[in-house]
Amino acid sequence: DQQVKQNSPSLSVQEGRISILNCDYTNSMFDYFLWYKKYPAEGPTFLISISSIKDKNEDGRFTVFLNKSAKHLSLHIVPSQPGDSAVYFCAARGNAGNMLTFGGGTRLMVKP
């Protein structure tokens, strides 16, 4: 049973527009959420995170929103740039240990 789901395997956006990547989770014990960016044949790199006590965290062009009641989070990238083209994983952490549970990933393609 997938505890973290990214229902859109791919997303195509025009350069300069907003990219919205979604993530849903089922485990109410998750208390911290992270977004990672991954290029082919490379390890994931940390992008942005949010604690369950917040509903929004912003870092430059990247904003993560958390709707705890809906068990849903989203990553907004605005404006999108061609260099943002990559696979984005959301990950969740429970309150026991430092284990991450990853979603299936969404491949973002930003067209010039």
Next chain:
Amino acid sequence: GAVVSQHPSRVICKSGTSVKIECRSLDFQATTMFWYRQFPKQSLMLMATSNEGSKATYEQGVEKDKFLINHASLTLSTLTVTSAHPEDSSFYICSAWTGQGYNEQFFGPGTRLTVL
């Protein structure tokens, strides 16, 4: 950010042989290291968690006798795929955690294993 290296980056081996993958934290000490596996177009699946000086904790469904993990020091963990078979072909990624803070888990670049 901190740097985690993996060696080799790519390995091709014959079925039945064993392959060792190294994961090193280059500029920090890692209390815990994690090993993940990624199949094509799929997510990262946690295989095991290793703490320096103690036995690794394996996730359900991961054969500990097949995937041997050694975390001999605070900067080095190794994953040995024993008697590899074609179905073990995958992308293996390690991550290292400093033990401080939720964001302080850094990923290696991954190792592509192909078993012929």
